[in-house]
Amino acid sequence: MRKFLFALLALTLAGFSFPQSATAATRTIELIERPHQLIDGRFIDDELATLLSPEGRLGSLVFTSVPTQTRWIIDGAFLDEVQAMTDGYALADESDGQGVDVAIAFLDQLKIATSGAVITPIAYGNPDRTIAEQLAPSELSFYFSYGAERVSFHLERTVAVDKSYVAKERAKISGPLRKNYTVNRQAISKLSTVVTAPELTLFRARLAILLSPSINGELSEKFAANAIVGVAEQRAKLRINPGKYALTSETVEVPLTLVNGFSSAVTVNLIFRSSNIKVLVNDMRQITLAPESRTQFAVPFTVVASGSTNISAVLTNAKGQWLGPSSKLALTMTLIDSRVAWFTTGAAVLLFIGAAAQTYRRIRKGR
Incomplete structure (x- = not known):
């Protein structure tokens, strides 16, 4: 009987192991x-x-x-x-x-x-x-x-x-x-x-x-x-177009073109760095550019003194990391003093009046 049980157990174990x-x-x-x-x-x-x-x-x-x-x-x-x-x-x-x-x-x-x-x-x-x-x-x-x-x-x-x-x-x-x-x-x-x-x-x-x-x-x-x-x-694909600009008044809005060549909208910061203090400009933050777009912004510049200067404009992320190389903005400022402007304008008016009076006298003599 014991031999039969052992044999049955052996066959059962063999049956379980065979599929594996x-x-x-x-x-x-x-x-x-x-x-x-x-x-x-x-x-x-x-x-x-x-x-x-x-x-x-x-x-x-x-x-x-x-x-x-x-x-x-x-x-x-x-x-x-x-x-x-x-x-x-x-x-x-x-x-x-x-x-x-x-x-x-x-x-x-x-x-x-x-x-x-x-x-x-x-x-x-x-x-x-x-x-x-x-x-x-x-x-x-x-x-x-x-x-x-x-x-x-x-x-x-x-x-x-x-x-x-x-x-x-x-x-x-x-x-x-x-x-x-x-x-x-x-x-x-x-x-x-x-x-x-x-x-x-x-x-x-x-x-x-x-x-x-x-x-x-x-x-x-x-x-x-x-x-x-x-x-x-x-x-x-994400850049600021460089350019040359002539500034002839104390406050001037300079048109800058920002390009986004990607298929998604982006939000960036526009940062400026000047080579001297002849002109002042504030950074522009959280600018959103539409996908595959060219967007023009009127950026206000304040002229401090006449002369020339170069502005480096660069796009950055929220952490201030540069997203690409900077673009060069070449500025030429011709700032005229207000007193000089009034004097020049007054002189022009006097010359006009004098020319008109002289013309009037000639007409009367001709008659």
Whole structure:
């Protein structure tokens, strides 16, 4: 009897353990690719047109049969590049890209293949986590949240931030390139305090590519140079137009034009700095500029003395941080003393009366 009970117990335990051993292990698929777009969005090659095809290295991961128990590790920056191809795209050499149809098919099939699967979004642009944590830990958090947001957008499902993935590769970034990244990141971060436009948010996220282990050597130099140009272009979207002005009275309203090239409204401070005290002007705070607008403001200037001076005008955020380079306002002041003005006016009146009297006498003599 005891032997029978032991045998029954053994079979029962075996029955419980059998399904566990038969359960297939979770498969992991990585959709992480080196960038094929520069920071400003231009494609440097058309390799994705081949890689995304059903026979390509990336396409084969999506178009072949995928087990239900699959963990997808996805870079939102990669999906954004594929999305950019779907509307038609040009390469840096101005030739047309050939991957429009395959990009559309890839994204459609990806939604099907990932349905019900576990999704792990990585930090946007696949930056080296160790270096990013050293240079800008708060920005790394932004890369993670933005990466999850973009993956969620493309898959049309809710995807939570997941920081569990750690890449095995390490980025090889020189000291000058690290400084390049830091300077550019700081400039865009300051702009982001007043600009909520999606195009700036995307540009800010794409700076993470500068820390990616997938670009090295000459390619990293190319991306770094492109980032410098791109940052200058972003800062130039929010500016004060420079100009030359002649001030001929004690109080003059000078027309200044402020430009907002972003798709969202911004609120900024307009700060003035003079090279001398020949003219006085007050700062203007909490100015709201409409999206994609050119707004003219009449700024009152008070002239103290005649001469020339340069005014530096700059836009700042609430903390007083500069949002871009300053603009030069060249002023020429010609201030006439009130007594001199009265004397000049009186002399002109007397001359007019004298000329009129002389004309009258000539007319009478002619008769």
